[in-house]
Amino acid sequence: MEVELEEYVGKILRDIRKRGIEAVREYSERFDGYSGDFRVSEEEFEEAVESVPEGDREVILRTVERLWEYHERQKPKEELFIKNGSLYGLIYRPIRRIGIYVPGGKPLPSTLMMVGVPARIAGVKEMAVTTPPKDGKVNPYVLYVAQLLGIDEVYKLGGVQAIGAMAYGVGMKKVDKIFGPGNRFVNEAKRQVFGVVGIDGLAGPSEIAVIADGSAEGEYVLADLLSQLEHGRESRAWLLTTSRELAEYCSRDGVEVVLCGTLEECAEKANEIAPEHLEIITERPMELVELIENAGAVYLGPYTPVPAADYFLGVNHVLPTGGAARFGGVLKVRDFVKPVSLAMVGREEFLRERELGIRLAEVEGMELHRRSMEVRR
Amino acid sequence: MEVELEEYVGKILRDIRKRGIEAVREYSERFDGYSGDFRVSEEEFEEAVESVPEGDREVILRTVERLWEYHERQKPKEELFIKNGSLYGLIYRPIRRIGIYVPGGKPLPSTLMMVGVPARIAGVKEMAVTTPPKDGKVNPYVLYVAQLLGIDEVYKLGGVQAIGAMAYGVGMKKVDKIFGPGNRFVNEAKRQVFGVVGIDGLAGPSEIAVIADGSAEGEYVLADLLSQLEHGRESRAWLLTTSRELAEYCSRDGVEVVLCGTLEECAEKANEIAPEHLEIITERPMELVELIENAGAVYLGPYTPVPAADYFLGVNHVLPTGGAARFGGVLKVRDFVKPVSLAMVGREEFLRERELGIRLAEVEGMELHRRSMEVRR
Structure with missing residues (x-):
């Protein structure tokens, strides 16, 4: 199955590299049922943006402000030092041009905020957004976010053909690095073009693990576990708990419950899973943090549910999945810059x-x- | 050709995943002519280490000390802040277990220093080194460096089978991320296992670009250009210069000479090439740095030749090649840790x-x- 996916996606990418825009047009018609111009026009932008209600614009604006404030602190500065008459260190340069994939299934304006804000702070000059059209149109919220972030290059392109177009520069200028989540076809395409361009990581189905003791509110814990299962059938949710009562309360389809003797055991189990999100809802959550090695994000206490982080806290919601937290981490401003080694020896x-x-x-x-x-x- | 390489390597990796150690043994015999135990024994370690001359041990020790001092400054600290009664930020966790590939062709003890030192500083607990044996043995200098860095897990394994063994945990514990350069088979294997494990990047043939004006010593510039061509037939060397005399002096097989009207033009040309190494040997080299966007490393003035950086400056010599400096950067301590997003909302x-x-x-x-x-x- 995996081999089949690899071959299937590889064939499409090679075809796009060979036949260029003609191939992209064909796949776009076949998979997205779309055959018009790819680039969203100024008129389409205006029309869409006007259709977003005033109140929702305000919500998006405030969310972007919160993201901006959080990520601004991540901007790296030169790290130079002088030793024995020689200068050494790292300087940082923004990536010139990036591509952002925004999935179609559920329109995800939040994805564009999460990628676009740190990119802007890093100083990336050019951004191209691709997203599959629905009935020939791009979701107006996505276009509103693009406008807010000063992105005027948006393409009605989805799936493997979008990744191919960005990586090989078909129907647009080639990008240097591709960001953003997608389905398994999009992910496999990103994996295959890695090397031709950079990629941010490979995104799989959502995951949540909750470490909780008897002090946790069952209703909160259960709501959080179920929230991540909403992303799709392949999403996973684990409850790691020392409370038999909580274990029973949360036992239901899709939730994997592990009853542990101690909270330390829960922490070690979490490290084995290396979940995308880890909530710790215990009496003294801070005391467990030092035991956690493998997790994309760690959210402490009863008022930091994953959906809050997904949407409005200001933290980034692009995180490693499928055990990738063993070697990778959360999206950040540094993913949009390159460290350049500088030396001038005396x-x-x-x-x-x-x-x-x-x-x-x-x-x-x-x-x-x-x-x-x-x-x- | 590229497709053939992909299929060839893919087939070997799938075979290793399926048949495990038996497949690894077969490939090892076929490609490395080796059929004994893979792991280097304590006796072999001792014997090899004793065979390294005292003077050379001293050279390696001093080099490791220089690398240690340089990289120690890169260790990231927690980046936490409190806002509106909530705690946010990033904390860092070392990767638990890494694999390091040391190529065989020319024995490269320096590769192991360049990867092993930042890994130790990051706090990586387990490291497995793989390197193809020659006449059934591992280069004694490689083993001496391993010992110095506290690495006792060294395997006589090369090529695709080494990458497969580390990624799938065949004949050893599975690693979380694979580092180190290799030939095109090793690189393709790393590309294909990306996702199963992390990888540091894809290393291609060496590259140097030199920006020089009439003030540069021709002999130095030429020696630097030729030094990087020594790595192999696919290596590349560019001279970007405003001096016709220097251009003529350096014109010979393998050196690509570009005569520019101004130094600013040289800088823009360098950005297009995005070379692994860029030397700037001009009257006032510092004044060009701000124009450089795409380069793995920038070395200024007549006393910072690439080979000095390759061996003893203390800077890291693992750098992006083949245009990857558009999106990637030099190896650093942060490549051995993972940023974990932490939040505790009030x-x-x-x-x-x-x-x-x-x-x-x-x-x-x-x-x-x-x-x-x-x-x-």
Whole structure:
């Protein structure tokens, strides 16, 4: 099945690379039932934006403000230092041009906020948004968010053909890195174009784990567990608890309940799962944080439910899934910049220390590396 | 050709996933001509380490110290803040277990230093090193570096089978992320296991671009250009210069010379190339830095040749190649840790602001997300 998906997506991508816009048009017609211009026009923008009610604009504006305030603190500064007359360190440069995929199924204006805000703060100059059209149109909320973030390049393109178009520069300028979640076809396409362009990570079905003790309000815990199952049939929800009563209260279809002897056991179980989201609703949640190694996000106490983080807290909701929290983390401003290694070595330091490099080049059999160090006076 | 490589590597990986250690043994015999135990024994360690001359141990020790001092400054600290009675921010957790691939062709002890030092500083607890054996043995310098870094898990495994063994946990415990350069088979294997495990990036042939004006010493510039061509036939070297004399001096096989009208033009050309290494050897090199957007590393002045950075400066020599500097950067301590999003929201703040989340959940049609926010009192 996995191999089939790989081959299926690979074939479409190769076809797009070979036949360009013609292939994109064909797939777009076949999969999205769409055959008009891809780029959303100024008129369409205006029309859509006007259709968003005043109150909803206000909600989006306030949410973007909260996201902005949170992410602004993440902007990296130069990390330079001088030692023995030499300058060393890292400087940061924004990625020039990115692509953002906004899934179609449920219109997700929040996805565009979560990716667009840190990108803007990082200083990314060009952003292209692709999203599958519905009845030939892009969701007006998505267009309103785009406008708010100063993005005027939005394309009615979904699925594998959207990823191919962004990665190979078909019907648009090629992007440098692709962000945003999608279904398994979109994810497989992102995986396959990795290397040609950068990608933010691979997003799978949503996951929640809740560590809770007897002090937790059953109603809250259950509501949180069920909320993440709403994303789709493949989503998962775990309750890790020391309370038999809570375990029973939350036992139902889709919820995986693990009864543990101690909260420390719950924490170790969470580390094994490496869930996208981990809520800790216990008497003293802070005391468990140091035991958590693998989780995309950790939310403490009864007033930090995952949906609050998904929407309005200001934190980023793009998180590693499917165990990827073992090696990856939450989306942040640094994902939109590149660290560049900078060095300017002083003459004295170079001449004094080069014997180290010369010997290592000898050991590795790199004659011309040695020469480059030896030739200097 | 690319498709063939993909299929060839894919077939080997699927076979390893299916047949496990038996398949790894077969490929190891076929490609490395090796059929003994994979893990390097204590005796082999001791024997090899003793064979490294005293003087060379000292060279390696001093180099590791320089790397340690440089990378120690990169260790990220918690980034937490309190706002409206709520706690937000990022905390960092080391990756539990990593795999490091050390290529065989030319024995590269420096690769292991470059990956192992930041990993140790990050706090990674378990490291497994794989490297193809030569005449059934691992290079003693590689084993000495391993010992110095406290790594006792070294495997005589090369190529696709090494990547497969680390990613799927065959003949060893599965790793969480794989680091280190390799040939095109190793790179394709890393690309294909991405998602199952994390990877550090895809390493291609070495590249150097030099921006130089008439003030640059021709002999230095030429030696630096040629040094990177030594890595292999696919390596590339560009000279971007305003000096006709220098252009002529450096014109020879393998060096791509671009004569520009101004240094600003040289900088823009460098951004188009997005080279792994960029040297700036001009009268006032610092004045060009702000124009550079795409480069893995920027080395300024006549005493910062790439080979010095490759071996002894203390900076990291694992850098993006093949244009990947458009979206990726130098290896650093942060590549060995994961940012975990942490939040603990206050009751007042939650109750005051939840209307934003509730409305957005409505817009996106997420009924159970709304319920999780509404249920709280």
